[in-house]
Amino acid sequence: MKIGSPEHKELFCRSFIDSHVVYEPETLPWPALDELYLERMRGVPYWEEVFYAERRAGMVVQSFAKTVGDPLLREAIDLQGFEEARHAxxxxxxxxxxxxxxxxxxxxxxPDDIETAFLDFGYGECADAFVGFGAFKLARESGFLPDAIFRLFDTFMQEETRHIVFFVNWMAWREVNAGPFRAALRGATSALYHGRAVGRHLKNARQEAKGGRNFSAAQADIFPDGLDVRRFLGECLAENERRMSGFDPRLLRPRLMASIGRAVLAGAKLWPAKKPAGAPGSRAA
Ligand SMILES: [Fe+2]
Ligand SMILES: [Fe+2]
Known part of the structure; x- marks a missing residue:
């Protein structure tokens, strides 16, 4: 499979369109929640943010789709826009x-420049999905909410995975067809847009910190005690591997976040693990 070829385009568009799942969010089997679970769900302060992020995503992707001349690409991108709007x-x-x-x-x-908005959104999804894979797995294991809720949201996660696989293949196809210069700069373009995505997150985090938003109570319930960067990155990498293994082997996969994750994990392994308080050799002992 030559990346950038008409066969490549056919494969990444068709596999995306054919794997679309039909469902209506309003008629899914939402489980009844008891008081403890209701309190936990209502205690997560980010649902409003997620709702508006998904609504905006649907609008960005569907607006960009309208500008795409190739009918098959347009159909696939428009379908992604539909799925983002359905996430909302x-x-x-x-x-x-x-x-x-x-x-x-x-x-x-x-924004007026809808293409840059779509690129920013696509690379942002690649960065967010990698972290989201690990966080979703840990939250599910913690029993923070009943598994029936996580089952419903697993479809959401699977759709985000399809989106980023589609996106990196579309991007590679587009850059290869834009000439040898752009093709040679594919890695640098990816790194630049990932950097922009991280920059946006840092800016948002600073604004949230200023606004005094506090996620710690919900976080304490979701994530296990003693969760450190090694365990978290290990889960992100394993889940990334598992979710990516379900796609046609001829398709490209997002790689940058996993490479960074592996490098950070390798670096973290050089440092001795923090000993539990009270253990021989720990500071508290
Ligand atoms: Fe989404
Ligand atoms: Fe998405």
Whole structure:
């Protein structure tokens, strides 16, 4: 399979379109939650943010699809836009079903340069998905919410995985067809956009810290005691591997985040693990 060839385009578009799952978020089997689980779900302060991020994603992707001339590419990108908008409906259905507090507000206006917005969004998804894979697995194992909820959201995770596999293949196809110079710079382009995604996250984190948002109570319930960077990255890498293994081997996969994750993990292994308080040799002993 030659990357950038018409066969490559056919494969990454068709496999994306053919793996679309039909469902309506409002009629999914949402489980009844007892008071403890309701309190935990309502205590997560990010649902409103996730809802608006998914709504905006649907608008960015569907607006970009309208500018794409190739009918097969347009169909695939438009379908991704539909799935992003359905993610917003999924979060909305959950908010309504469980009485989560989330204010109504307008969606921020889309930028004039919709192509750059789509690229920023696509690389941002690659970065977020890698971290999200590990966080989702750990949250599921912790029993923070009943497994029936995680089963519903596993479809959401699978869709995000399809989106980033589609995106990196589309991007490679596009850059190869833009000439040898752009093709040679593919790695640098990817690194640049990943850097922009991390920059946006740091900016948001600073704003949230200023606004005094506190996720620690919910975090303490979701993630196990003693979770360190090694365990977390190990879970991200293993889940990334598992989820990516389900795609046609001829397709490209997002690689940068996993490479960074492996490098950080290798570096972290050079440092002695923190000993539990009270253990011989620990500072508290
Ligand atoms: Fe989404
Ligand atoms: Fe997505």
């Amino acid at each position: 409906r999924l979060i909305r259905a959950m908010i309504d079903r469980y009485g989560v507090d989330a204010a109504e507000r307008p969606v921020a206006a889309l």
